[in-house]
Structures are given as structure tokens and as C-alpha cells.
Amino acid sequence: MKILKIIKLFCLMAGFALIGCSEEEDSQTNNQNGDLVVNNNSEDLSVRILVTSDTVDVISDDSNGKTEKTFTLIKTSEISSPEVNGETLMANSLDMRNSLIAVSYNLRGDVYGGAVDLMVLSGDNLKLTSQVVAGNADVNATYFDGSRLYLAGAATGSDSTAYIYQLIVKDNKLVTESAMFSWLGGHTATGLVEEGKYIYVTTGDNETTGGGLHTRSQNDLSFSSYKPLHDARWVDIKDKKIYVQQGTPGNLSVIELDDNSQIQQFGFTGLNTPESKSTFDISGDLIFLASGYDGVQIINRNTGATVGQIAIPEEDSSVDMVSNSVTVEGNKIFISNGESVIAAQFDNKNAANPNPVILGTLDLGDHQSINHVRFRSNRLVVASGLGGVKIIKLVNK
Secondary structure, rough: OHHHHHHHHHHHOOOOOOOOOOOOOOEEOOOOOEEEEEEOHHHHHHHHOOOEEEEEEOOOOOOOOOOOOOOEEEEOOOOOOOOOOOEEEEEEEEEEEOOEEHHHHHHHOOOOOOEEEEHHHHHOOOEEEEEEEEEEEEEEEEEOOOOOEEEEEEEEOOOOEEEEEEEEOOOOOOEEEEEEEEOOOOOOEEEEEOOOOOEEEEOOOOOOOOOOOEEEEOOOOOOOEEEEEOOOEEEEOOOEEEEEEEOOOOEEEEEEEEOOEEEEEEEEEOOOOOOOOOEEEOOOOOEEEEEEEEOOOEEEOOOEEEEEEOOOOHOOOOOOOOOOEEEEOOOOEEEEEOOOOEEEEOOOOOOOOOHHHHHHEOOOOOOOOOOEEEEEOEEEEEEOOOOOOOEEEEEEE
């Protein structure tokens, strides 16, 4: 089939080398070199799921050791990380759309290897429905767009290693028949978002080597525009404005969606560690920026003023404790701080003085590497590196 030949070409360019595709939904596609494995057998994948009903303690920072009493957190599921070439992958990024969750994985260091898990969460029931394992590519971010799932990361096979890849989601399964692939400039793709007919992808490294914001057509991933930006780490769109978080030093670039012109820059402290993961979340008029050793900075996106900060607690101020991800919904904030997750709250009706307050640290066990957190509809999803993924339910009292 012509379509299969096109897919194979794209995958070879990406170092994925896909051989053969099946139209069966409950199938596994494996190539001779082990570069790409697509598994849509949910029964086979379910062995990685551990169902629990454990209460997650929120350890207070006050001297009495009290826990926050206005809500309870219950861990309902854990998903162990997959392996590639005999090595356990690290869960590093999440995207959530309604009941669907996509998790991306990569390998630490210079060796490439990654995966994507697609799962469905219905109430407390979690079903792992589909998986792609790539032998020669890190997957650093995912993004749902209707029936499409976009992947971005870095792969072997090109002088410019950053890439974007598109798969179709059909009946909660990943379909490879119409897959599309494109190289990007920059060392590695770090974040992506869709708006209208375009996909916006950030890539890290210096702008002279292709780092910045890349705009690609949703239809075929063809080039639309490129804006050089140093150390671009994350991207989101709100009210026809593109927000790009940058590091070394910390900076938030605001770009007009319609003409790609840069209209504002907001500097902030932190993000001085090269090649580090950093994300932000937008809530109303406020932007919550994970800022490395400087915790979370809160910026009013209308004025550019820094209106709050959530510093790393003193007992967590070791070299491993950096804020690299933050998620906000309602008046709740969850922050990934190295080996821990911090719970906080703020006044979500006062954009001039949100007054954030730390509630405590979530007890998720030792030796976690919390890379990304997402909180939506009272569900906290945690990408905890080699510790896999944890699904936590918030119950208001």
C-alpha cells in the first residue's frame, strides 16, 4: 500500500523504522530492529497497572505536623514505566483530554529511547489501551487535538535531532496508518500546543542552532514559520496570545497568534540550570511558572507584574529540589519539586494579590523523580520518572 510506504519513510527518517501496519485494533506491530513497537492489546498492557485505594498523606509544614483537613487525596492507580532495550524509561510529561491521558517517556542522558502510553480514566477505573515504544527516540511531550495525538522529542538520524510526530487516535487506540513525521530545528522538542490549523512546538538550545518556536501545519506538518528564541521550554495559548517559557535566564515571551509578532517579555528569577524541564499553567489572569530553584513565580499576564511566589520549603532545599512543573485548577496548586509534590492554594478571585499558601508535601514514597503534574476535574496525575505514573483523586470534605 502507498500509505504504508509513506509511513515507513517517515519512521525511517525519525529512527523509528516501522515495518508493517495492521488494521486490527487489538494488535501488536513490531519491527525487526526493535525500533518501534505499537501495542494495542489492553489485556497485555494491563499487567503494568496496580489498583490501590491508599490515602496520600499531605504532610504539613507547621511544627505540629498536622495535615490539611479540607480535602483527602486517594491514590487509585499506579502504572509502572515501560522498558526499551532493557532499560526502564522515565515518565516525563502528560496531557489530558476528557477521559484520555497520554504519558510520554524518555531515557536520561545521551542515549535515545522513549514511549507513549494512552490510557482511559473512567471514575476510579483506569485502562491502558495503547502504547508506542521507540528504540531510537526520546518522547518529551504529547498533545491531544481531537482525533490526533502529537508527540515531540529528539531522535537519532539527523543533524537536527528535534522532531514532531502525529498519530491518529481511534476508539482509544493509537493508529499508525496515517502517521506523519517532520524534523524540527533545535536540539530537542520540549513542548507543543495546537490552535486553529497549526501546531506550535518549542525546541531547546541556542537560537543559532534552531532553538525557538516552530509553527507547522496541522494537515501535513509542513513549515509555516519559525521564531528564534533562546532555551524555549514550554508553550501554551490563551486569548490569541502564545506564551513561551524560556530558561537561562528565566523569561516569558508573549507572541501574537495572528502574525507571530512578539509583543511582550516578562523576566523572572530562576531557570538558570541548562537543559532542565520547566512548565507553566494559566489560570484566569495569572500565569504560574515553575522556576527551578526559585520555586513557582506567579505573574499577572495583563500587567506583567510578579504578584506571588511559592518558594521551595526549607527542608526541601537540597540540590535535587527544584520546581519544574506546576498545575492549577480552582484554588488548588500542585508543584513537582524533585522527589516531592507540593500542595498549595491561592485566592483565585484576586489577580493582584493571590496570596499563595503551601498546604504541605504529598507523601508519594522515596526516590521519586517528579517530572510533570496535571490536575484536572479533581484528578491529579503524576509523572514520576522511573516510578511511572500515579493517579490521585481529590475528595473535598
